[in-house]
Amino acid sequence: MELTRENSRAMIYYVFRSGLTQKQCIDRMISAFGDEAPSKTTICRWFSEFQRGLVKLSDDPRQGRPKTAVTQENVDAVRKLIEEDQHVIYREIQATLDIGMS
Template identity: 50%
Template sequence: MIFYNFKCNLTARQNLARLRTAFGDETPCNTTIYNWFAEFKRGCVNLSDEFRDGRLSTFVNNKNIDAVRRMVESDRHVNNHGIRISLGIDMSQIQSILHKHLGMKNLCSRWIPQI
């Protein structure tokens, strides 16, 4: 809709007002709309995401969760660096697996379930 309103020669402010009327609280923030308008003015009208370097969030999956669980169960003193080297996943994803998915916390260099 942002692109359509741009093609109809509306300003970013008019576009924002229309979107708020139609979608209320689900409207993208002002910055998003102004950024899209700036892109369209520069001639960038490709609406699909471009390729980005970096690890995918799909590294937090059942296979890796199970692998981390097995590593912690076999050695309660395993550290994040050891897990990272073993699985080749990012530290933030290891933290997510340990804390959010496995409910673990580190106490005195030992992984224990959170209570």
């Protein structure tokens, strides 16, 4: 199972509400999830948010267009361009497929 942002925030909130310290939370998350655990900075930031009374566990909606360049159609098109010309440069691929730099 993948550790999502919402799941990790819920666990951090549970530890916070249990009265444990940030250090104890960090230790528990690392013990349970190893390299997949949220960073110490993230845990400390969320502890601060919870202390200020913010209990929203999901991300706020963001402005702007979502990233949609990575689709199977685009992957196939890039593969075809590379097969046709192995020296094709990224800017040519970008212009041909009308995709962004990211």
